[in-house]
Amino acid sequence: MILIIAIAHKKILLSFWSVAIAVIFIAIGGWLLTPESxxxxxxxxxxxxxxxxxxxxxxxxxxxxxxxxxxxxxxxxxxxxxxxxxxxxxxxxxxxxxxxxxxxxxxxxxxxxxxxxxxxxxxxxxxxxxxxxxxxxxxxxxxxxxxxxxxxxxxxxxxxxxxxxxxxxxxxxxxxx
Missing domain, CATH: 3.10.310 (Diaminopimelate Epimerase; Chain A, domain 1)
Incomplete structure (x- = not known):
């Protein structure tokens, strides 16, 4: 049971970091693509x-x-x-x-x-x-x-x-x- 919880926790943590990294890339990409002021x-x-x-x-x-x-x-x-x-x-x-x-x-x-x-x-x-x-x-x-x-x-x-x-x-x- 503890092993299952640890694996689930690891997947949630991995998903969180994947989403966080994706958001950062989208933000940076959007900033780089903004038209010249x-x-x-x-x-x-x-x-x-x-x-x-x-x-x-x-x-x-x-x-x-x-x-x-x-x-x-x-x-x-x-x-x-x-x-x-x-x-x-x-x-x-x-x-x-x-x-x-x-x-x-x-x-x-x-x-x-x-x-x-x-x-x-x-x-x-x-x-x-x-x-x-x-x-x-x-x-x-x-x-x-x-x-x-x-x-x-x-x-x-x-x-x-x-x-x-x-x-x-x-x-x-x-x-x-």
């Missing part, structure tokens, strides 16, 4: 306008400037990931310089949005891959936080110091050729 859509639209007004809607290689904008709500405000198509300079060094200059233009205007916390910016540029095909890849990326942006005097910022002011600066070797 109106606030997030408005912020993306505002950032798209800032990029287009700061550095143009089309790169000099005839690509739409904004490749993607991703926003996410955090306790400190909004984190933003901008992926932008870069302009081509006369040399790779001048191309890198253009990326820095254009990043400063975008960041200066975007910094006026007070609710932005971290801004991650990635420049997309055509690169020859291992199969000798050209593909668009991120050739420069970095993140800058609000505290750092608030301390910068944008009008006096020398573009070449940008890598020293940001976090997680990554540069493709192509930009040094």
């Amino acid at each position: 109106q606030e997030a859509k408005n912020l993306k639209n505002e950032l798209n306008i800032i990029v287009n007004e700061s550095v143009g809607a089309i790169s000099n290689m005839d690509k739409t400037r904004v490749s993607s904008i991703v926003v996410s709500k955090t306790s400190g405000g909004w984190d933003v990931e901008l992926s932008l198509n870069a302009d081509k300079g006369f040399t790779m060094i001048s191309t890198k310089q253009l990326m820095w200059e254009n990043a400063i233009k975008v960041l200066e205007s975007a910094s006026e949005i007070n609710q932005l916390h971290n801004i991650s910016l990635s420049w997309i540029y055509p690169v020859l891959n291992e199969q000798k095909n050209i593909e668009d890849k991120s050739v420069m990326s970095f993140t800058i936080d609000q505290a750092t942006r608030d301390q910068i005097v944008w009008e006096n910022l020398e573009p070449s110091v940008l890598p020293d002011l940001v976090y997680d600066y990554v540069e493709h070797s192509l930009l040094n050729e």
Whole structure:
């Protein structure tokens, strides 16, 4: 009799945990599938306008400037990931310089949005891959936080110091050729 009660108790406990786990998965799945908030859509639209007004809607290689904008709500405000198509300079060094200059233009205007916390910016540029095909890849990326942006005097910022002011600066070797 005790064995039967123990087995029944185990089945009830197992059923309880199965239901609890299912409810958690449904809740998480529903949260992940919720449509983007109106606030997030408005912020993306505002950032798209800032990029287009700061550095143009089309790169000099005839690509739409904004490749993607991703926003996410955090306790400190909004984190933003901008992926932008870069302009081509006369040399790779001048191309890198253009990326820095254009990043400063975008960041200066975007910094006026007070609710932005971290801004991650990635420049997309055509690169020859291992199969000798050209593909668009991120050739420069970095993140800058609000505290750092608030301390910068944008009008006096020398573009070449940008890598020293940001976090997680990554540069493709192509930009040094």
